[in-house]
Amino acid sequence: MNANREVLCMEPELTETPIGVATPVTPTTDTMPRRASVGRDVRNTVGTITVPNPRMEARDVNVFYGEKHALKGVSIDIGAKEVVAFIGPSGCGKSTFLRCLNRMNDTVSGCRVAGQISLDGSDIYDRKVDVVPLRAQVGMVFQKPNPFPKSIYENVAFGPRIHGLVNHRNELDELVEASLRRAGLWEEVKDRLDQPGTGLSGGQQQRLCIARTIAVSPDVILMDEPCSALDPIATAKIEELIDELSQNFSIVIVTHSMQQAARVSQRTAYFHLGHLIEVGSTRDIFTSPQHELTEDYITGRFG
C-alpha cells in the first residue's frame, strides 16, 4: 500500500485510472468499517470549490519555482466574510498559493504563476494591474511576527501613510487607535505608543501586525500560520480576533493545527503535494472527508 501511494503521489500524471473507477482495494481497507468514498486520484478537487458570493476566484493556478512545479491546477473561491482554512503537510504549497493571492510571489526570483485569480471579478494578474493597491486590498500576516523596528504607533501608521489614506494628524491618530482596538491591543499599549513594536511579547507583536494590516482596510486578509510561533494563550487571543474580524473581512488562514482550523474556519481546503485535494465545509471535512488522502491526514495516518 505504501509503495502504491508513493507512485500515485509523486507522479500522479502517470496513473491512468479514470475518475470514478475505484482504486485497487487493499486488505487493510477491506477490514475497515467505512472508507472515504473517493479514491486516491489527485487530479480533480473533491467537493464544491465555489461559493455563492465570492470575493476572490482562483482558477487552474499553477506555480513554478524555476523547473519545480510547486502548485498544480488549483481552483477555489474565497467568499465574502468567511474564514477559509488551508491545511496539508509541509511543502504541499499552502504558502505558495497564499502568496499568489496578493502577488507576493512577484518578489521571489524564478517564480512563475499561471492561471487566473480575480478579486471582485477583475483579474489581479492582468498586466495593467498595479500591485501596490492590490496588496492594500489583500493584506497579509506572516508566520513569524515581523513588526518594523519603529514605534508601535508608526507600525500601524505605516500603511495609511504610504497610501495617503489620511490628511491630518488627528485622523491618523484615530485610525491608529481604531486599528489597535480592532486588533484587541489598544488597552495593552495605549500608554506606550511611542515605544518600539519589537519590545512587545510575541503574541502582542502578532496582533500589532494584524492591526497594521487592517489599518489600510483590506478586503481579504491572508494569514500564513499566524500562531505557529506563539504560546497557547496568545494563540487563543488571535483565534478570538480572527472570529471578530470575520464579520468585516474575508480571511484565509494556513494552519498546521487541525483544532485551530476546526475552531476558526467555516470552510477548509486540503492540499497535498501541490494539488488541492478536497474543499468543503469545515464540519464535513473533519467528520466525513470524501478523499482518502484527506481522511489519512485528518486522522493522523499521513506520512
Add this chain to the structure above:
Amino acid sequence: MQPTALMIVLLVITSAAYFFGRRRAVSAAGGQPRYLNSLPAYYGFYTSLWSGLPALVVLALWLTLDSSVITHLVVAGLPDELRNLPASRLSLVINDIHNMVSGNVVSRPDDPVMLAAAERYREMRTLSLAALTVVVLALAAAGGAFAWRRIHTDLRARNAVERMVVLVLVGCSTLAIFTTIGIVLSVLFESIRFFQAVPLTDFLFGLSWSPQMAIRADQVGSSGAFGAVPLFAGTLLISFIAMLVAVPVGLLAAIYLSEYAGPLLRAWAKPVLEILAGIPTVVYGFFAALTVAPLMRDWGSALGFHVASESALAAGVVMGIMIIPFVSSLSDDVINAVPQSLRDGALALGATQSETIRRVVIPAALPGIVGGILLAISRAIGETMIVVMAAGLSANLTANPLEAVTTVTVQIVTLLVGDQEFDSPKTLAAFALGLLLFLVTLVLNVIALYVVRKYREQYE
C-alpha cells in the same frame, strides 16, 4: 652555541620528546592504545611541551636581557673618571664599546681603556652564550624527562595539553596587549617631554603652526609656533570632503547591490569594488597629485576660480574614492543583515520597493551604517600618503577647499623625516600630534564599535 643553532637543537629535542613520550605511553598500555586515558599523540605533545616550553621562555628572556646586563657589568668595571661622566657622554662611550666589539668604525681606536672594556665585553658575551646553551639544553632535557617519567595509562594528557595550549594563547595575547600599551606609553612620555617645552594650551588652541626652533637665540625666525588647530582643521576639512564623496556613492552603491542587483551582477560587482580597497594608498596618491589636482586646477580656471595646484579638494576627493569600497562593503553587510521578513511586511502592506528601502530597510540598518561611516572617518583621518602627495605642506587655517592645507599625519611625517635631534620640541611635537590623533580616532572607533554592536544585538 649561537642562539639560532640552539633553537634548532631545541626543536630536535622537542621532536624527540614527542616520539619518546608517545612510545612510552603506548608501551605503558601494553601496546593497546585504547587502555590509555588519552590518544597516544597527546602523550607525545605533553612530553614535548614540557621539554620545549620552559626552555623557550628562558631562552627568550635571556636574549632580551643579556646585552643590557653585560653592558652594565662592563660599565661597572670602567675606571672612575669614565664611569662618572654625565649620562649622555657615558652613552657615547658605551656606543663606542659596542662598535668596537662588532668591529665598526670608532672614534678612539687605540685607547687602552676602551680596548680593555671591549675585550671584557667580548669575553662576557662568550660566557653568557655558553651558559645559555647549558641552561637551555638542561632545562629541555629535565622537562622532557620529568614529563616522560609521569606518563602512565591514567595520566590525563589530553587535559594537560589543553591547559598548556591555553597558557601559550594567554602568553601571545598578553604580548599583543603589552606591545600596544608600550607604544602608547612611549608616545605619551615623549609627548610629556614636548609639553614641558611648549604649554599644552598653546598646542591645543594655538592658531599657527610653524615648527621652528632656534639654535641660537638671535637667529632670524627664531620663534616657533606649535598650535595644532590648523593641522586638525586641515585634517577635518579633507576628511569632510572625503566623506562627502564616499558616503553618498558608497551607500547608494550598497543599496543598489543588495536590493536591486541580480545575483550575477552582485557576484561580480562586489569583489571588483573590494579590489579598490586593495590598491596601495601611494597609488591613489599619485593619481591625486598627477591627475586629479591638475584637472581641478584646469576646471577651476575655466570657471574663474583660483585653485591651488595642491588643494584640499583634490586630496579629499581622491581619499573619498579610496574609502568608497569601505563604506559600501560595510553598509552592504548591514543592509543584508536586515531580515527579509521586514521587507515582506512592508511589501505586503503595498509599499513599493523604494518605499520599503527608504522607510524600513535603511532606518533598520541606520545604526550599523553610521557605525561603518564612523570607522571610515577614522580611516580618513589617519590616512597620510594621499595627503602628503596632493594636499601640500603649508599649514593654512582655512575652510576654502581650493587652497592647500596640511594635516596632522603629514606634519608628523615631515617632522620626523631627515636628520633631527631627538630632544628638540620640533621632533617631540610629532609625538604630541600622534598622541592627539590616536585619542581622536580611538574615541571615534569606540563610538563606532558601540553603535555597530548595539545594532547587531537587535535582530539576534
